[in-house]
Amino acid sequence: LQNIGVEALIKEKAPIWAGWRLPVIVNIVGETIDDYAQLAGKLDGVAGISGIEVNIGCPNIKAGGAEFGAKPESAAEVTVAVKAATSLPVLVKLTPNTADIAEVAMAVAEAGADAISLINTLKGMAIDIARRRPLLGSITGGLSGPAIKPVALYMVYEVAGAVELPIIGCGGISAASDALEFIMAGASAVQVGTASLTNPRAPLDVLEGIEQFMEKEGIKDTAELIGVARL
Known part of the structure; x- marks a missing residue:
């Protein structure tokens, strides 16, 4: 997904958001679980950022391109990794491209998600x-x-x-x-x-x-x- 990247966001956008009276939640995506954890860690404690929305509708390269959110197990793994990397509230955005979205929701809830957003495309x-x-x-x-x-x-x-x-x-x-x-x-x-x-x-x-x-x-x-x- 095209964007300016986390470093530019922290330097250019976050200072502007810090002056707003509204909370800003940043959506993050990754190709590996480590990608998600690193992004969450970099955003932790940045003024102007009030929460993280984890987009698990992206392809898991190590799993052959399947979406992280397609299975409860991988959805939970991403959630655990992000929660461990940040003190910010974590919202997990669910993909509709799964056999049982309620099962995935229960998995991320048990893994520590603070809220759930749905659906992705x-x-x-x-x-x-x-x-x-x-x-x-x-x-x-x-x-x-x-x-x-x-x-x-x-x-x-x-x-x-x-x-x-x-x-x-x-x-x-x-x-x-x-x-x-x-x-x-x-x-x-x-x-x-x-x-x-x-x-x-x-x-x-x-x-x-x-x-x-x-x-x-x-x-x-x-x-x-x-x-x-x-x-």
């Missing part, structure tokens, strides 16, 4: 019919946006029933109603990603919409909504 592809070849150079890629919302919502619902950790729901949220669905399914918070690419105000629009809903319904705290749709 779904694996997909497209074909250029003129060239008769895959459209992406890597053949497959990550599908995000509104198309994956029903899958993400279902998986948040499943994980909320399996662990007691706070859950951050994400995947196709572009309006307040989407966010409210995730909260009612069991999420304590949400992420807005793809929608921000076309509307930079999307996160604020979602927040304002939630506030309007709560005022209309006479709800004082979002805690009153977390998991209310669970049967």
